[in-house]
Amino acid sequence: MLCVMIKYFSKKQTKIVTTFYKLIEIEKGDAITISAAVTKQLELDGLKLGNLIGIGVDGANVMVGAHNSVASFLKAKNNELVIIKCVCHSLHLAAEYAFKLLPRHLDFIIKECHNWFSCSTKRQIAYKQIFETLTDQKPLKIDQLSGTRWLARYNAIVKILEQWDALKIHFGIVKDNERCYMAEQLFQMLSDQTNVLYFTFLSWTLKEIIRVNKLFQSECADPLKLMKDLNLLLFNNLSILVPPMRLQKISINNVVDFKFEDYIMDIELINLGYSFNSKASSLAIKQDELLMVRTRCKDFLVELCRQIQMRIPESMNILEKINSFNPELATSKIRQPEITNIALSFSTICPDLDSTIAEWKSLPRINWINLHDTEKFWVEVANNVDAAGEPRYKNISSLALALLSLPFSNASVERAFSIINVVKNKLRNRLAIHSTDAIMRVRWYLCNLKNGCTDFQPTENMLQYFNSERMYDCKKEEEEVLNAFSEL
Known part of the structure; x- marks a missing residue:
């Protein structure tokens, strides 16, 4: 399907x-x-x-x-x-490819810490007793990894890092009492203090990627501000690797094309965050091991920036075009952008190019109300009418609202x-596709009702379809019942 x-x-x-x-x-x-x-x-x-x-x-x-x-x-x-x-898939893949430059056993720790407790209540109870003894709190459940959403590892990384000592004690007890090889492997990895630094670095680095990823998943995010957040994500990671004087010469809107690999600083000058530096100073780690950790973390950041630059330029170009329809720019009397090329690219929406450009240039002449909300602003523009009640900005508002609708x-x-x-679960695996489609349509509609289905008022047309003669007539079921659903 x-x-x-x-x-x-x-x-x-x-x-x-x-x-x-x-x-x-x-x-x-x-x-x-x-x-x-x-x-x-x-x-x-x-x-x-x-x-x-x-x-x-x-x-x-x-x-x-x-x-x-x-x-x-x-x-x-x-x-x-x-x-x-x-863009969400692109960010997942960028982080996944960068993660390949870190030690392989980090992914082993993340996966097996979840698998260890996932199917054993006995292990969960034993670990809970240890954790409550140490902290007087209940332990956090380590999240399961996703095969398609790599960034789902972030939640597991944070929870493992918060419970590091308790997990190490638990696996140490199990390996001695049960002579379990898996527990012994996990105990040795958790005893390696360099792994604490890697997890600290990942929890700091992935946090910002997760934030931007959630913005693109949101249904209420302003599409004109997404480009700025995406640029800032790349710019902030580059600021760790590149000297500040070099970055000052680059506009934040041009970081996608910036060849940063020619200006990467020496490893001693790269700051990997306050938490990383605090952990590194408090743990007894040899200098050569610490240098290796810092080098591999630097490689992670370099590959992350390279992957982002490689995967998002097309989306950035589209976002840059849409950014011209920012309310502040659209109503600016000084620096109103030129949109002729954009209008030419969408001749189906606005076939009358001259009228579209004329409407665009006349926008600053009116005092608009919703200048801080992009969608509300263009709805206000679309609803503006002349003395005869005809839309005054029909062409330009249609173009803007169409671009704002891009997924x-x-x-x-x-x-x-x-x-x-x-x-359609295991018990209903023979559910017909048209029935599944109809149920999906109803569920999606009800999920978007403000007060649920309690205040829903069916139309007369719907009620005519829902009767015993029509609902259970196999010849008319697919056509008439689904017509009733389509009223939703």
Whole structure:
């Protein structure tokens, strides 16, 4: 099943909406099958492919490859289509590739500390007694790792670091009493003080990546401010590696193209954070071992910056274009950006280029109210009418709201996967796809109701469909019942 979400500006709700669109059954997962299924479904629903502004996908080659991919097939039919790689996936991959430069046994510690307690209540109780004796608090459950979301390791890293001494005592007792080889291996690794430094470094470095990742997952984040946060993430990591005088010459908006590897400082001058320095001074670690840890942490940061620069330029270019529609810039009488090239790229949305440019230049002449909220500002612009009640800024507002509707992450699709796993589980594995689709549509709608379903008022059309004669008529079930669901 192919799960498709849709993001658009709703004139009825006067806001940008992300909602469940369709579950599409496909025979294979190749690019031809997926693109044909999407195109056919749009045609069946009376939606024109030419009106599709952009698609958000992960970085798989079948989706965004240069040749014979879903993106290339759809691009051939709609040349104005914007292809956006999920920034969240890119950040996960950047951190994963950087982590490969650190010792392999760090990942072993993270995985096996979770596996040790996950299926044994006896071990959990034994460890709980040790932890409560040491701290008078309950132990934290170590998170399970995800195969596709590498940054899920952050929570496990933080919790292992907070319980380091208790875990070491626990594995030390088990290895002596039970002669367990796994416990002995974990005890030796936790006894190695260099691993404490690695975990301290990771907890400090990954924290900022997690923060930016959550911003792109959020449905309420301002897309015009996402570019600044992404730039700051890269800039802050570069400031650790590159001399301040060199970075001052680089604009924060140009850090993606900055060849930083030519200016990396010596390892003695690189500051790896207050927590790292405090741990390093308090632990009895030999100087050559400490130098090795610092060197590998530096390599991690270098690879992280390299991967971010390699994976996000396309998304940055799109975000930079959208940034021109910032309310402060749009209403500026001094430095209003030029949007002719952007308007030309989306001739389907604004076919009348002259009117679009004229509307754009007249925006500073009106005193707008919502200058601090991008979405509300452009809704206000769209609702502005002339003396005859006709929209005064129809073209420019349509262009801006369309660009604000571009999906920069696949977080909503991931949430839909979670709902599907609840709806179609092992006990309901024979549930028909149209039934699953209908249940998904109802659940997604109810999840977005402010007061739940208690205040929901069905229309007369819905009530006509929900009766015993029609609901259990197999010939009309798929057509009429799903028509009732579509009213939602």
